[in-house]
Amino acid sequence: MSSAAAHSGDPYAGHGSQSGFGYSQNQPPPYMQPPDTPSRSSYYPSKTAATEQTSSGFYDRGMSTSRRNPKNWSRKCWIILAIVSIIVIVIVIVVAVVVTRENRYPNYSKLQYNLVDTFSGTNFFDNFDYFTGYDPAAGFVHYVDGPGSVALNLTYATATSAILRVDLSDTDTTTGRKSVRVTSKNTYNDGLFIFDVKHSPYGCSTWPALWLTDPSNWPTNGEIDVAEATNLAPDGNQVTLHTTKDCKMNVKRKEIGHSMSTNCLNSTDGDSGCGVQGSKATFGEEFNNNGGGIYAMELRDAGIRVWFFDRDNVPNDITTSPSNSTSVTPDPSTWPQALADFPSTDCDIGSHFRNQSIIANIDLCGDWAGQPKYYTEQSKCPGTCVDYVSNQPGSAYQNAYWEFGAFRVYQAS
Template sequence: MSFATLEDMNQRRKHPYAENIGMLGESSTPMGPPPQYKLDRDDTLNPSPWNVRYWGWKKWAALIGGVIVIVVIVVVAAVEATKKSKYPNYSALQYSLADTYSGDSFFDSFDYFTGYDPSSGFVHYVPATEAQTLNLTYASASSAVLRVDTSVNASSVPNASTGRFSVRITSKTQYTDGLFIFDVVHTPIGCGTWPALWLSDPDNWPTNGEIDLMEAVNVVGSTENQVTLHTSPGCKMDVKRKETGKSLQTSCVNSTNGNAGCGVDAGTATFGTGYNDNGGGVMAMELRSAGIRVWQFLRSAIPADITSGSPDPSTWGEATADFPATDCDIGTHFRNQSIIANIDLCGSWAGTQSVYDKTCASTTFPTCQDQVANNSQAFTDAYWEFGKFSVYKAS
């Protein structure tokens, strides 16, 4: 082996890779710079977060959980969408007359509720004998009248300082289904009044439901009738409906919205002066497993089949209020329904200051209780007048 000259050694020092030259001899070829290693993103030293080959159980659990949540959301959304577009089959039923409430014996088919009002009304409901003595209920061949007493005031004996005399009647017969036709000639008017024509099972409320056909408060002129359902949990009306009235609430459950129920505004002059001046009309209600539908016909627009005694709801067009069974099992929520008519005074709706103040508060009678106790003449027009009630059963 020959020794390198001084000049050769100097050249090696200048070469950037001198350490790779010479030790192997003069014929050795320089190896060049070391290779540059680039770590691939899939390399185990630095894996991509999207590379499922390197996921741990936590990521897999999160993915599976997310997929389940998405699937549940999609399924629920699909079910709700289907529910909102679904509508029951109100196929025509053949009805035959089952019960009639009419003539001089109209009130014989009813029990009189007596005592204080369950809805906190400022009223004394009197029994049949006292109601007849005070002329609060009376009937003729063509009509039946139920009214509020106007003979006493706060200083009378007896007096109205703890509530005014009124009447609440409940039919002795109860119904689970049927077609109900109510001829209503006159609706009660007066500040402090809370009249209603309705159906319910008073001994099992709200379990067996409540159907309010005509209801209004503090009526001083023309107003809108409100048709409402009240139920136990599990009854909603945020579904497809076919009605001419305006929906006010969609939850029928008594524990929601201050027990407002799922009400429907029937429209202008469907209660009070305007309604009475037109001679009243007919309320028709069909109660069946498919749903509950209520029609309000003015006197001049009563269908001929109702007048003839052969009612056929399939020919009447859209109902005023439609409560389909889409999201409410009608057969479960409405049972043993009695027909009820009453005129409450003040109470948990008409008597609240915010409601009374809207149309009735005055310097003389600032509260509902003041009005009822001291203004007897305000109740001159506070009476129901009914023609005939007919109940039909499907055959």
Template sequence: MSLDSSSLSQKSRPPSQLPDRRELGYQPFEYWKGPKRILPPRAQPITKPSSTGTVTRIEEIRLPNRSGYTSTAPQHKLAVVHTYPIEKVRPDPSLHPALATTNMGWEQPHNVHGGQAGPTSFQVRDANGRVEFVTEPSYDNQELPPRANNMSRYVGVQPWYKRKRVWLISAIVLIVAIIVAVVAGVLVSKANRYPDYAKLNYSLQDTYSGETFFDQFDYFTGYDPAQGFVHYVPKEQALQLNLTHATTESAVMRVDTSVGPGSSPDASTGRFSVRVSSKKQYNSGLFIFDVKHTPFGCGTWPALWLVDETEWPKSGEIDVMEAVNKADNGNQMTLHTSDGCDMSVKRKMTGEVLHKDCFNETNSNAGCGVQGNEASFGASYNAAGGGIMAMEWRNEGIRMWQFGRSSIPADITAKKPDPSSWGIAAADFPNTGCSMDSHFRNQSIIANIDLCGQFTNAVYAESGCPSNCSDFVANNPQAFKDAFWEFGAFDVYKAS
């Protein structure tokens, strides 16, 4: 009979009419291992049929039974080679999910009944009672995933503990990234913080000027608290020695130049000088100081500053103008405080930063200083006629400006000062890292001329001054002819 793919199709014939595979000499094979060959004796010749699809006789067929393969067909000497369309059975997906997608040699086009077209053909040889597969079946996708005792139920799915570890690592990485971003944001935000120095309206509160200038000050008497080589004299002695005097235009403070080596008493224990403190104290405000002349010369340490003399450093110190020796480095503007006031923050100023920590116990009580230009103090400043030193003290911070005589803002002259219109300050001490309210209070205005002392002695030699400071001060009275302050008026404004 003629065997073709259509005659063997289960969709075109009832199952009862299908030929028994055992009758066709089909050798069963295992899906996992492929077909098992049964080789004939090598001496037997192989004869090709003249046509395909015709069964003449099968000499021997090995049929499967429960005990294995047995020979049940009669034997014949005729060797016949035929081509049979052997039906292939689709793999059972229940064995493994991956088998559901294995083609196993079935052709892709579908037949008219909706199924696939059917299996391809291959040859078998019948000789001397044994059956051999001459050509191997063709498998489109014959590779299957290897079996393993611990294979997951689903291919490609990780065990739960591995998935949990991946999620844990991902969560940790995410948390670390968030922390880094937050910290970086905080640091950037802190670095960019700056107080809002919004415009304030100021009204005049106090004026120190004219012939009564010194009437509003107390004279400090005795040795210098900063170990200076001076005797601060009381008001009566200062007037007698002409160390202080005032006119309608100016108020002058100076160092004594009358006592020399042959004088009795001499200046071997210190030279006479003056230190005055305002009777009134302040907790904020805008201070306008008209300074016409600044003291300078080897051994000098003049300053214009604000402090609570009974509560230092707890109540703070604000140095508006300060220099030592020849003052050729310019004006120094500094804050001295108790612990917790730092200027390592954003600042807007033209001066040069000297130190950032204002705490009096750091850097030998240098404070957080800002250096002005060379013409902001001393001989150059005096030759230009002096100028205006302005200091604004408010909750947002402390700022200082210095204006030459020829560049004083019109609003200052008109006594309607507006710091918001003055541009960048010479020194800026914002409240970003220092609370103004907690570090500065009850401040008196102080002006003095110290000699030698802590600051001057520290830089005396490098300033190009002769001998040592105390010997030079005691024996050279004429060296201090330029060691005097000359003030115009001090105006103090209060924010309204």
């Protein structure tokens, strides 16, 4: 190395170049391309290299061309595809069935009704038998027979009204208080029932009901509670069905009441059945202050519907005259929406409700009214239900009576 090169300050000097810098004019200086830095060509593979890498899977983010071809799929792939397809089909079918079921609704077409029975006037109670057995609802009550009821003035009828009440005269009620339960002599498998109710019973410990059932085959032949409440009836009327299995109401319904439960099987949820709650004005003190109203119940294969009409809104085709008039024929197809609707969508009405008798009674305490949830918490009644019946004077039951105008039963021709 020459001294000039040694002292030039250029570490690359003296490497034998024409310009004295030690490299050819046709080549870049070595420091422009460090030995361990990849060349430009290493960042951009040749077309051949790229093709090779792609075919090996390095640059292809999907399946290779051969895998996209169904002819090259393995048996396992076909099985997976078949399973997925079946699952999708099942889901589509289930969704379709659910949507269809939720939108199904029976055909409540117009029926031509004819009057078949009228309970009215002084002979009102001639249409009924008096129940005198042990109360099946475990009430703290003594049901009185016909002659006893007349003697105690618990049932009586005039030309315009029929009264059924709890006894007010008994001073010894330590084993229960006297009351009345009557059952119609005629039974029905279908029909339109019109009940003119002028006064509904209410008061602590009371459990009044206007209902239909087959007393000799309950609950197999069903129960329809048209008007029912307990104690002070703070929430109004509850319309309820009680059945054996396979009668549910979690389906499309057209009603103005509030559904309380949808499984009508009597043995579920404390024998509560499937109930629909009405407004406060449909039973009790407010109902009575408004002059009562009309309850109508239609029992047919398409379903069971219950309407409540206050005195100012009774349809023109419902007569409230006590006379046995056949000049007016009711037509529910023209009425507004029912208070409670129990369609046959998921319940065979015809098989669940047969041989129905009309029943009116006033129970005391028992399985419903006597429960603390309803006696104490809901109605704020004092002490316990049994203690109340045992110790309160008859004056505590001044409002514990039914007053009916007329009952009419129509059946389709």
